[in-house]
């Protein structure tokens with residue numbers, strides 16, 4: 001028999017998401033209601049009711065808020081195809097085509113060369129990178145202009161599998177960890193650099209104070225964190241994250257600005 005959770009996560013786009021994370025969102029939505037009992041009593045009938053459709057919409061909206069909203073609508077169905085094309089024939093065009101799918105990589109796709117050159121001028125070329133909330137950023141590997149091992153963490157388990165297919169083909173030593181960073185309690189892998197591009201805002205909305213906890217747990221020489229400076233749709237300018245600056249203040253060694261994004265290079269080395 002289908003469970004309420006399975007019925008609510010039936011959409012294809014929700015199936016690749018870290019399951020405990022999706023379940024946590026659902027539990028919050030149905031807390032203090034009789035939805036679970038009503039569903040279990042007569043699942044088939046309940047699924048036809050308006051209330052069920054309403055909850056389903058809410059679950060989707062909340063998951064999209066942290067995950068799906070970042071995909072450019074017209075391309076999201078082309079993920080598998082574009083990764084396959086990249087694997088078969090990696091060149092500027094197939095890399096750029098893939099980076100277009102995700103809003104974050106799309107916005108910086110023409111600036112990667114410049115960005116990584118400036119970042120590594122400060123940190124040195126890394127031999128290992130951990131990319132937390134990585135999205136599609138690992139697909140910009142070629143722009144690193146060095147060959148580090150690459151460790152990816154995200155909620156999007158299905159996307160991580162696409163990254164593995166790419167890295168395996170390229171023979172890049174890598175790991176993928178499908179996890180919810182707000183509840184992650186294992187040690188982070190030791191690397192030269194950690195990338196946390198456009199991820200802390202979203203983690204803070206789920207759990208206030210989590211950024212500090214994560215930074216304290218990282219085992220790396222440098223953290224490079226970025227924040228969008230304009231809202232999705234680029235209508236509003238988002239102010240600098242004072243809460244973040246207070247947290248890392250004296251450890252910032254440089255700041256790099258792109259059109260819609262600000263990067264902070266932060267040293268984590270203990271004196």
Ligand SMILES: C[S@@+](CC[C@H](N)C(=O)[O-])C[C@H]1O[C@@H](n2cnc3c(N)ncnc32)[C@H](O)[C@@H]1O
Pocket residue numbers: 066067070104105132133134135136137153154155156179180181182196197198199202203206
């Ligand atoms: C704005 S996107 C940025 C993606 C990538 N870092 C980039 O800038 O190209 C945020 C990413 O963080 C991931 N994410 C959001 N909340 C998360 C959580 N609690 N645990 C793990 N990953 C999360 C999303 O799935 C998404 O891939």
